[in-house]
Amino acid sequence: VDAVMIVGSDDFISWRYFDLVLEQLRRGAEVISTRDAYIYQPPSEYVAYCESLIPGVGRTLTMGAVRALKDKLWDSDAPGYLDSSLMRRLRQTPGLRMHNARNMDNRDFAILDVKLSDGPNIWRLVKSTYPGKMDFVNDAGHCLHIRRTTYIPARQFFSDYFPHITNYQALGQSDPYARTT
Numbered sequence: 001v002d003a004v005m006i007v008g009s010d011d012f013i014s015w016r017y018f019d020l021v022l023e024q025l026r027r028g029a030e031v032i033s034t035r036d037a038y039i040y041q042p043p044s045e046y047v048a049y050c051e052s053l054i055p056g057v058g059r060t061l062t063m064g065a066v067r068a069l070k071d072k073l074w075d076s077d078a079p080g081y082l083d084s085s086l087m088r089r090l091r092q093t094p095g096l097r098m099h100n101a102r103n104m105d106n107r108d109f110a111i112l113d114v115k116l117s118d119g120p121n122i123w124r125l126v127k128s129t130y131p132g133k134m135d136f137v138n139d140a141g142h143c144l145h146i147r148r149t150t151y152i153p154a155r156q157f158f159s160d161y162f163p164h165i166t167n168y169q170a171l172g173q174s175d176p177y178a179r180t181t
Contacts, residue, residue: 056083
């Protein structure tokens with residue numbers, strides 16, 4: 001089965017997620033994604049687990065799904081909102097077999113979105129004024145309230161899911177060798 005997976009330069013996917021994707025493709029799924037995500041903003045000591053965030057990272061589409069979208073994954077009038085644009089297009093396309101996994105259901109894979117401090121379309125994590133929520137704010141002033149957010153010590157998270165990344169607080173620095181040891 002031919003398929004494409006969306007991964008950005010600031011995204012990390014543990015190897016076990018690829019196993020899940022391959023299994024779901026074999027079972028006939030045409031679109032595979034997660035219903036939650038881990039978010040890390042260097043140099044924080046914590047990783048945020050966002051239970052209600054549907055990330056673009058790791059979203060996988062078969063060639064059949066891409067064709068069903070008429071080879072157009074994103075709306076051209078939605079610059080900077082590619083993840084939500086693709087989700088809207090998928091929901092409007094009848095008959096696609098979708099599988100949505102959860103990081104916390106499996107506990108053996110992790111989808112991690114690293115929030116860097118510069119670049120286009122950057123959403124920053126900020127403490128919410130609402131308990132148990134996390135806010136994402138972009139340069140245009142848009143804000144997303146993410147419900148059901150919990151915090152995990154970054155050292156433990158990286159040790160469990162990405163043990164090769166020991167200098168996690170340096171992620172996003174201009175020196176590429178600062179990322180791992």
